[in-house]
Amino acid sequence: MAAEPLVRVDNLSVTLAGRGGQGGTRPVLSDISFDVAPRSVLGIIGESGSGKTVLSNALVNWVQAPLNIASGHIFYGGRDLLALPETEMAKLRGREIAYIGANPTVALDPTVPVGRQIVEKLMEVEPGIARAAARRRVIETLDAVRIPSAGRRFDEYPFQFSGGMMQRAMIVDALVSNPKLLVADNITQPLDVTVAAQIIRLLRDLQNDFETAVVFISSALGVVSDIADDVLVINAGRIVERQPAGALTRAPEHAYTRALIEKVPRLWTGAQTPAASHAADVVLEVRDVERTYVVPDRTTLFGENRVRAVRGVSFDVRRGESFGLIGESGCGKSTLSRLLSSIEPPDKGAIRVGGQDIAGLRGKPLLEMRRRFQLLLQDPYNAIAAHASIGRTIEEPLRIHGLASGAALKARVRDVMAEVGLPADLYDSLPVGLSAGQRQRVNIARALALEPSLMILDETLSALDQVEQARLLALFETLQQKHGITYLYISHDLAMVRRVCARIGVMYLGRIVELADNAAIFENPRHPYTRALLSSVLTVEPKPFLPETYLLEGEPPDPIHIPQGCSFRSRCPFAFDRCAREDPALVFDGAGAAAACHLADGQLPQAAPLIAAGGHPIPPAN
Amino acid sequence: MAFAIEFFLRRLSQGLLIVLLVAFVIFTLLRVAPGDPIRIILGPMATATAMEETAQKLGLRDPIPVQFGRFVLDVAQGDFGRSFIRGKQGGASGGSQDGAMDMADRAPVMGLIATALPYTLLLAGLGLVFSFLIAVPIGLAAGLNAGRWQQKLGLYVSSLFVSLPNIWVGVVLIYLLSAKSGLLPAIGYRNFAYAIIPAIVVAVEMSPVLIRAIAVSIASNVQEAYFDIGQVRGIGRNRMIYRHVLRNAAVPLLNVFGAQMIGMLLGGLFVVEYIFSFPGIGLLTINAVFQRDFPIIQAVAILASAVLVLINILVDFASTTIDRRLKF
Ligand code: SF4
Numbered sequence: 042m043a044a045e046p047l048v049r050v051d052n053l054s055v056t057l058a059g060r061g062g063q064g065g066t067r068p069v070l071s072d073i074s075f076d077v078a079p080r081s082v083l084g085i086i087g088e089s090g091s092g093k094t095v096l097s098n099a100l101v102n103w104v105q106a107p108l109n110i111a112s113g114h115i116f117y118g119g120r121d122l123l124a125l126p127e128t129e130m131a132k133l134r135g136r137e138i139a140y141i142g143a144n145p146t147v148a149l150d151p152t153v154p155v156g157r158q159i160v161e162k163l164m165e166v167e168p169g170i171a172r173a174a175a176r177r178r179v180i181e182t183l184d185a186v187r188i189p190s191a192g193r194r195f196d197e198y199p200f201q202f203s204g205g206m207m208q209r210a211m212i213v214d215a216l217v218s219n220p221k222l223l224v225a226d227n228i229t230q231p232l233d234v235t236v237a238a239q240i241i242r243l244l245r246d247l248q249n250d251f252e253t254a255v256v257f258i259s260s261a262l263g264v265v266s267d268i269a270d271d272v273l274v275i276n277a278g279r280i281v282e283r284q285p286a287g288a289l290t291r292a293p294e295h296a297y298t299r300a301l302i303e304k305v306p307r308l309w310t311g312a313q314t315p316a317a318s319h320a321a322d323v324v325l326e327v328r329d330v331e332r333t334y335v336v337p338d339r340t341t342l343f344g345e346n347r348v349r350a351v352r353g354v355s356f357d358v359r360r361g362e363s364f365g366l367i368g369e370s371g372c373g374k375s376t377l378s379r380l381l382s383s384i385e386p387p388d389k390g391a392i393r394v395g396g397q398d399i400a401g402l403r404g405k406p407l408l409e410m411r412r413r414f415q416l417l418l419q420d421p422y423n424a425i426a427a428h429a430s431i432g433r434t435i436e437e438p439l440r441i442h443g444l445a446s447g448a449a450l451k452a453r454v455r456d457v458m459a460e461v462g463l464p465a466d467l468y469d470s471l472p473v474g475l476s477a478g479q480r481q482r483v484n485i486a487r488a489l490a491l492e493p494s495l496m497i498l499d500e501t502l503s504a505l506d507q508v509e510q511a512r513l514l515a516l517f518e519t520l521q522q523k524h525g526i527t528y529l530y531i532s533h534d535l536a537m538v539r540r541v542c543a544r545i546g547v548m549y550l551g552r553i554v555e556l557a558d559n560a561a562i563f564e565n566p567r568h569p570y571t572r573a574l575l576s577s578v579l580t581v582e583p584k585p586f587l588p589e590t591y592l593l594e595g596e597p598p599d600p601i602h603i604p605q606g607c608s609f610r611s612r613c614p615f616a617f618d619r620c621a622r623e624d625p626a627l628v629f630d631g632a633g634a635a636a637a638c639h640l641a642d643g644q645l646p647q648a649a650p651l652i653a654a655g656g657h658p659i660p661p662a663n
Numbered sequence: 664m665a666f667a668i669e670f671f672l673r674r675l676s677q678g679l680l681i682v683l684l685v686a687f688v689i690f691t692l693l694r695v696a697p698g699d700p701i702r703i704i705l706g707p708m709a710t711a712t713a714m715e716e717t718a719q720k721l722g723l724r725d726p727i728p729v730q731f732g733r734f735v736l737d738v739a740q741g742d743f744g745r746s747f748i749r750g751k752q753g754g755a756s757g758g759s760q761d762g763a764m765d766m767a768d769r770a771p772v773m774g775l776i777a778t779a780l781p782y783t784l785l786l787a788g789l790g791l792v793f794s795f796l797i798a799v800p801i802g803l804a805a806g807l808n809a810g811r812w813q814q815k816l817g818l819y820v821s822s823l824f825v826s827l828p829n830i831w832v833g834v835v836l837i838y839l840l841s842a843k844s845g846l847l848p849a850i851g852y853r854n855f856a857y858a859i860i861p862a863i864v865v866a867v868e869m870s871p872v873l874i875r876a877i878a879v880s881i882a883s884n885v886q887e888a889y890f891d892i893g894q895v896r897g898i899g900r901n902r903m904i905y906r907h908v909l910r911n912a913a914v915p916l917l918n919v920f921g922a923q924m925i926g927m928l929l930g931g932l933f934v935v936e937y938i939f940s941f942p943g944i945g946l947l948t949i950n951a952v953f954q955r956d957f958p959i960i961q962a963v964a965i966l967a968s969a970v971l972v973l974i975n976i977l978v979d980f981a982s983t984t985i986d987r988r989l990k991f
Contacts, residue, residue, distance in 0.1 A: 103895050135897015147888040148896075150907040152914075152986045161906070166897040200988050214896060337990065339666040 046076035047222055047254050048100070053113030055095055055104060055278075069095050069108065070278045077222065082248060082255045084269025084286060086262055086301070089506045092278040093258050094143075097226035099123075100256060101140045102130050117222070136166040139215035139253075143227035145207035149199045155207075156180070156195030159214045166218045182213045185250075186243055189595060203371070205236035205596055212244065216251050223248075223255045229264055233369040233533055235593050238577035241268050242592075260506075262305050263579035266290050274298045290581050302581060304507055306536035310582045314559050315363060315543045324495055324527050325358040325381075330390035332376050346601045350376040352551035353390070355627075358495070358544075361521065363528040365542030367535060367574070371597055373551035374531045378499040381529070382416035383407070394495070412442050415488035417481075417501040425472050425483055432458075432468035435486045442491060457486045461516060478509035485513075489520065499531045514541055535578055539563055547571045550597055550608045553627060557634035567636035569613050569645065585648035590614070607639070615640060670980060678972040683735070685968040686961075690731050693957045703955050704747045743772035743962040748954050772962045775947060782852060783943030786936070787928055789858050790865030797866060798873035805874070806881025806912075807904065817878050821871035829931060833864045833938040851940050861939045868931045869924060876919040880912035887911070914982050914989070921978030929967055 053073040056066040070092045077083050087093040098104050100115065102122045115122040117138070122130065134140075142148060149158050156179055163175045170178075176195070183191035186209040194206075202210060208228055215223055225244070229237035245268055248255050259265045265272055266286045274282040274295065282295040293299045306312075332351040338344030351373045358364040366374055380387045383399050391398045399410055425434055435454045439445050445453050455465055461482045472480065481501065488496060498517075502510045514537070520526055530542055538545060545562045547555040547570065555568040566572050569591065576584065576591035593612050598604060604611050607620040619639050629635040700723065701714045709717075718724050722733065737744065749770045797820075805817030840860055841849035848857050884890065885908060893903045936945030944963060951959035983989045 101895055103891070131894075131897075131899065134895055139897075140892075140895045142888075142892060144888065148892045150889050150893070150911065151988060152910055153907070162896050162898055165899065165902065198987050218897070342665045342669050344665070 045079075047079045047117070048077040048256075049114075049116040050075050050100075051114045051116065053096075053099060053115065054111040055092070055099060056109050056111045058107040058109060066109070066111075068111075068278055070099070073113070073275075073278075073280055075273055075280065075283065077254050077256060079221070079254050080248075080252050081271070082245075082257055082269045084265035084272040085256065085258045085275060086260065086265045086272060087258075087275040088260055088301070088508075090277075091275050093260075093275055094226055096275070097140070097224050097256070097258050100222075100224045101134055101138055103134075103140075135162060135220075136218050137220050138222045138224070139218070139220040140224045141208075141211045141215050141226065141228050143230050145211045145228075145231075146199065146202075146204055148207075148211055151199050154196045154198055155202060155210050156183070156197075159210070159217060162214060163217050179213065179217055182217045183210070185247065186210075186213055187594070188213075203236075203596055205232050205240065208232060208236075208240055209243070212240070212247065216247060216253065219251060220253055223253050224258070225255060226258045227260065228257075229259065229261070234535065234579070235369055235574060235577040236596065237264065238579060238588060238592060239594070241579070242588075244268065261579065262290070262301060263581050266581060267579050274301065305581050306507075306540065307582050308536055308539050308563060308575070308578060308580060309585060312563075313540055314563075315541055322360055323357045324360045324395060325529070326391075326393040326396075327357070327381070328355050328391045328393070330354045330377070330380060330387045330392060332380055332385075332387050348600050349603060350551055350600055351380065351387070352603075354548075354551075354553055355390075356546050356553060356556060358527055358529060360494075360527055361525045362544060363521070363530060363542045365530045365532065365538040365545040366548055367532060367538055367545060368548035369574075369597060370533065371600070372548040373600070374533075374548055375499065376551075377548075378416065378497055378529075378531050382414060382497055383411065384416075408442065412438075412444075412491045413494045414497070415491065415493040415495070416497045416499065417484055417488055425480055427472060429471075430469050431463070431472055431475075431483055434472070434483060435490055438487055439490050444491070453490060454486075457490045460520070461486045461489065462512075476509075478505055478513065481505065481513065482516075485516070492524070493526065495527045495529065497529045497531065500533070501530075502537065503532065503534060510537070517541070535574065536580075547574065550603055551600055552608065552637070554609065554638070555634075555636040556627065557636075558632075561632070561634045565648070567634070567640075567642060567645070568609075568638050569615050569640070570609050571636075572645070573612075573614075587649050590646055590649075607637075615645070666983075667980070670983070671976070674976045674979070678969075678976055681972055682965065682969045686735070686738075686965045687731055689961050689964045690734060691727055693961055694727055694730070700747060700955075700957055703957075738965075741773060743776070744958040745769040745771050746775060746951075746956055746959055748951075748956045749775065772958045775959065776944065776962060776966070779942060779944045779947045782858075782941060783932060783936070783945065785855075785858050786861055786865065786941060786943055787932060789862035790869065790928065790931075793862050793866030794869040794873055797870040798877060802874040802877025803881060805878035807885060809882045809885070814878065814882075817874050821874040824867050824871040827867060829864050829868045829934055830938060832867050833861070833935065836860050836863060837939075849939060852942050857939075857941070861935045861941050864935050864938070865928070865931050869927060872919065872923055872927065876916055877912070880915040881908060884908045884911045910985060914986050917978045917982050917985075921975045925971060925974050929971075 051074050053070060054068065055070040057069050058066050073096065075083070085093055085096065095104065095108060099110065102115070102125070104110055110123055113123070117133070122133070125133075149155060156176070159179045160172065160175045163179060164170055164172065167175075180191050180195055183194060188194050188206060188209055194202075199207060211228075228244075229240055232240065241264060244255065244257075247253075255268075257265060257268055266289065269286045272284060272286050272289045273280055274289070274297065276297045281297050282289070282293065284294070289298065290302060293302055330351055331349075331353055334348040334350060336346050336348055338346045354373075354377060356364070366377065368374055379385050381392060383392075383402075386400050392400065394410060394414065397410075399407075402410055429437075432451075432454055435457065436450055439450055439453060455468065458465060458468065463479065463482050463486060472483065475483070502513055505513065517528060518541070521528065528541075530538060532538055539559065542559060544558055545556070546553045547562065547566075547568065549570050555562065555566060555571045557566075561567075562571060563575065564585070566575065566586075572586045573591040573593045576586040576588045577593070578584065591614060595612065598608075598611055606622055607613070607616070607625050610616045610620045613620065617639075623639065625637045625639050627635045627637040699714075701718050701721075702709070705714060705717060722730060725733075734744070746769050750768055801817050801820055804813035808814055837849045837860065840847045847859050849860050851857065890903055890908060893907065894900055932943065933945035933949060935941065936943045937949050940946065947959060948963045950956075951963075
């Protein structure tokens with residue numbers, strides 16, 4: 042690395058001012074120093090709260106109160122960015138130094154077509170360019186990130202883009218002005234694994250073509266080690282280690298890095314998996330459930346589109362079992378969870394709990410059914426009223442169902458609070474200041490107070506960091522053993538599903554395409570889509586299914602225009618002529634596993650021998 | 664394009680239904696309210712037989728739905744009936760004759776409204792212009808500078824204006840600008856200058872709502888992620904404000920305008936026109952109420968509801984055009 046660095050960060054420290062300007066300051070970043078070589082990719086990895094997002098903001102000199110740059114310099118092209126007057130800095134932003142954030146869906150004005158906003162930016166940072174030329178260049182770049190029919194997409198609005206498409210558009214927005222440095226802050230976090238894998242590959246290719254240096258910040262070690270040349274590990278505001286990506290996972294030097302690598306969940310090597318339970322009776326029986334939404338179509342007079350969100354789903358969940366439903370966003374998981382928790386009825390089919398169809402229930406039996414059937418959602422913030430004390434919040438369902446009152450009520454609430462690990466002195470406090478994990482515990486306590494027999498966990502743990510997630514999973518396990526609760530996990534987090542679910546259904550476009558036990562799904566999946574999902578997981582361990590063989594292009598077709606024949610046909614690497622004619626049925630084999638694919642068992646490629654990501658064999662974990 | 668056609672077809676037909684319903688309610692209320700309209704038409708001296716004869720002739724003894732049907736057919740041809748009181752030449756003529764009266768010499772309601780309407784439109788337009796002149800700078804400054812003195816200024820100005828009754832504002836302005844200094848004329852209408860003081864009164868009443876709506880919608884958009892990210896992307900702060908924040912803030916503003924301000928404006932105009940003897944629809948209506956001139960009251964009420972419905976349709980259309988996520 043003889044070349045002059047593009048960016049040199051020198052002893053950067055950032056502090057957070059206490060409330061109201063008093064109460065002292067707290068360091069967020071301390072003595073950060075590093076170089077970024079031109080045309081290189083520097084990965085920065087840290088857990089949430091490590092200060093990595095503040096660092097990414099500092100790199101574009103966008104640190105705002107109550108954060109404050111206490112000391113240090115960021116040299117770029119011989120000048121200290123932090124000392125530049127705002128007008129000079131504004132000239133660099135977007136032109137030479139570009140930034141992409143974690144949440145692409147809120148990055149643009151929601152009321153203006155995406156393409157036009159990128160043109161606006163381009164014309165702002167390159168004042169000489171003619172509008173037509175700018176438009177041409179934006180469409181070309183949209184093409185380059187493989188946004189299908191870029192010309193038409195140019196005029197669509199942000200809300201018409203999926204998260205992955207939007208993140209591609211933001212990459213276009215960043216690269217269209219040929220910046221020298223791109224700061225990418227956690228850009229794959231909100232995306233499905235398949236899409237995240239595509240975005241990483243794309244960024245790597247583009248980085249070569251555009252000769253841009255990238256600072257890639259993420260909390261997922263698998264992602265960073267996949268894309269970066271060098272990786273910098275940051276903990277509690279300090280750099281603890283810097284190494285080339287391969288060396289870091291192979292031979293971490295710092296104890297913190299080792300702990301970090303240790304914590305990355307494994308899907309194959311030494312994975313913990315639950316045992317399947319075939320003995321117990323069936324609690325939940327889902328039969329041929331369908332749900333279609335009718336939405337108005339803006340382009341034709343009185344036109345309507347039929348969105349087929351769930352198209353004939355059947356499965357059984359046994360008592361005391363954990364059942365998992367996985368799939369990309371838009372596959373119908375969320376609709377199915379609404380149907381199961383009887384927020385809305387299915388158009389067709391039956392959902393039976395303990396043999397009784399819940400569709401026909403009214404009044405008291407419905408209330409009783411709802412009691413036994415609790416839904417926990419992803420967002421722990423909106424579900425809790427801000428003005429009621431925590432105790433009251435947990436009491437509420439008990440009151441509604443008239444299950445307890447007076448002292449018994451209080452005692453019951455204290456019991457469940459203790460059970461989920463909420464300190465008793467929180468009983469009278471308001472939920473302000475609770476962490477996301479604690480809020481989720483309040484929700485769990487609320488559900489648990491009713492002694493449910495089945496809990497639906499719809500992305501319940503996705504918003505939490507890995508440590509808190511692990512704690513809650515352990516809590517769910519204890520509750521399961523103690524009360525015999527059945528769980529239905531709905532999630533896109535494959536590592537979590539691998540760890541807790543005994544039986545797993547894989548959904549694609551409103552259908553279950555594969556249904557089998559944990560081991561069969563992860564070790565010998567029979568549907569190409571399941572394999573594609575597994576191949577796109579970014580981990581630090583060797584994978585049996587390699588992206589070269591299975592990685593998907595693009596995104597699922599929208600559920601309005603579902604392909605004829607096999608609905609996975611448009612993305613399946615193994616599609617053959619029969620797939621276009623015939624829709625494969627979900628056929629069970631003798632062992633209770635099923636896949637909806639015309640290919641017979643032996644016709645898919647062999648699972649790869651386990652070789653570490655990046656081609657280095659990894660030492661056995663010890 | 665298809666969307667626009669479908670939108671207007673659907674909304675106009677719904678709107679028509681609403682207006683018809685409102686019309687029916689008003690029509691019925693006025694007919695079941697105490698006070699025989701024939702007595703009002705013919706005056707206190709008319710004989711019972713003359714009254715019965717007139718009532719038969721005017722169809723007032725038919726069932727209300729039949730009368731309403733006839734009324735709607737007339738309205739469809741632009742005929743809102745004739746005033747009970749006002750003569751063709753202007754001035755009240757009710758009760759001057761005895762014996763069966765001749766409705767033909769009473770003024771058509773449509774004509775009365777057509778004469779008064781331009782004055783009201785002038786006053787309303789000028790009032791809106793004034794309130795925007797007051798509210799836009801104050802509201803914008805307050806919205807863009809949350810937590811600073813501009814925000815307090817906005818709060819103080821709007822609280823002050825809210826607490827002033829418009830009658831009082833009217834009287835004070837007449838005293839200061841007209842009686843004391845002779846700068847502007849105040850009572851009645853002879854030329855444009857007569858509209859200025861009443862328009863200020865209207866503006867004082869309307870601007871607090873507007874100031875708050877502008878301040879709140881601007882402030883919430885400035886907090887949106889796209890505003891900061893836009894600047895990091897390389898677009899200047901001012902351009903972000905003029906091209907994006909204002910555009911997004913327009914949607915809630917339009918809604919406040921359609922849902923709240925137009926209603927306030929209509930109400931405010933009645934009072935203000937009455938205070939200033941301003942010869943618009945408001946004065947016409949208030950006089951009609953005092954004289955129990957039912958045809959005028961019902962025509963104004965129905966037209967007002969139609970205007971409200973129409974403006975809300977336009978507001979919704981503008982909103983969906985600006986923000987394509989909205990559905991109606
Ligand atoms: S049926 Fe054909 S298209 Fe569908 S998954 Fe199997 S091979 Fe692929």
